[in-house]
Amino acid sequence: MTFLKKSGLAGLSMLIALSTAHAEGTIKTALDGTFAPHAMPTLDGKVEGFNVDLVNLIGARLGKTVDLTAAQFSGLIPALQAGTYDFLAAPVTVTKERSANMLFTEGFMDTNFGFLVAAGAPDFTKLEDFKGKTIAVNKGSAYESFLNEKAGEYGWKVESYGTNTDAVAAVTSGRADANLAGATVVAWAAKKNPQVKLSYEYPTGLVWGLAFRKDDVEGRNLVDKAIECLKIDGSMAKLSEKWFGVTPKEGTTIITPTKGYGVPGFDGYVDDDHKPSCALN
Missing domain, CATH: 3.40.190.10 (Periplasmic binding protein-like II)
Known part of the structure; x- marks a missing residue:
């Protein structure tokens, strides 16, 4: 369209x-x-x-x-x-x-990962806080891979669902302690649904x-x-x-404006000293 x-x-x-x-x-x-x-x-x-x-x-x-x-x-x-x-x-x-x-x-x-928890859940401020928890995630996503890769280290249980909507429903129904998805996706879910709230945001550096x-x-x-x-x-x-x-x-x-043009550390980045501005120049 x-x-x-x-x-x-x-x-x-x-x-x-x-x-x-x-x-x-x-x-x-x-x-x-x-x-x-x-x-x-x-x-x-x-x-x-x-x-x-x-x-x-x-x-x-x-x-x-x-x-x-x-x-x-x-x-x-x-x-x-x-x-x-x-x-x-x-x-x-x-x-x-x-x-x-x-x-x-x-x-x-930033393209960070975000955790979503029930509205009445305690605050989680680091990955370690999710040890022993059940985390719902969209099957086949990068978030599922992340959780599976770190399951041995953090001791959480991964429950995979066909859609992230179903994963969020697992949190609201009490079948899961948290949902992991993109930070903006979980923020949107929390904005629409008062039964859940934003929790820890994991920085990816991307x-x-x-x-x-x-x-x-x-x-x-x-x-x-x-x-x-x-x-x-x-x-x-x-x-x-x-x-x-x-x-x-x-x-x-x-x-926060980034110095130069493009993303530092990646091909195509141009390091210059132009000053961010909204003025005509």
Whole structure:
């Protein structure tokens, strides 16, 4: 499904300076429209979510119309490389393998793992606190692999379910002490369901970035600057509160600009001293 959305969001009076090549036109981008709360279908056949809002804020900063396509994630990267899209609005974890084939903006969010527990459960502040607990997880996911790999060390019991929704239900019914999934996924579940609450967040050290073709350094840098602006003007914090019910902590990637362009330590990163700003320059 494809739709055009012209951003007219209030409070976006400052535009990042654009080069001639990127000054006019439409941003063509895409994401997986079934990855809640980053993107999910609406009753009128469109999509909504954190990354939908994010790309429209970027479009507003760059003075462009956003042409956003919702498609299966497996087809997004090949379509980007074929030139169908200018960049991907989908959250893509930056890895060494991916950075060898694509350019990435700086991280717009940490890709941490999150534990979800019953609303009345005690606070858990480290992995050791889950020793002897039963943890529900989506079968076949990276979170299931993580739990199984560390089960001997931490002594927890892993219960796998066909969907993460079923894993959350195991917590609310008392069949499991916790659910492990992506931090934003469990935050969304806690926001919707008062029977559960967020618990310990396990840092992976990885981030989500927006992916570009290797030859589009100029486009990547423009969008990187837009993300920096959205971090410092409070827009990213507002998106976090809207979609995850979480006020970001100081120093987290979602509100902290990264020096240079791209993700430090990965291919395509450019170390320079430009100052993050929302001003015309």
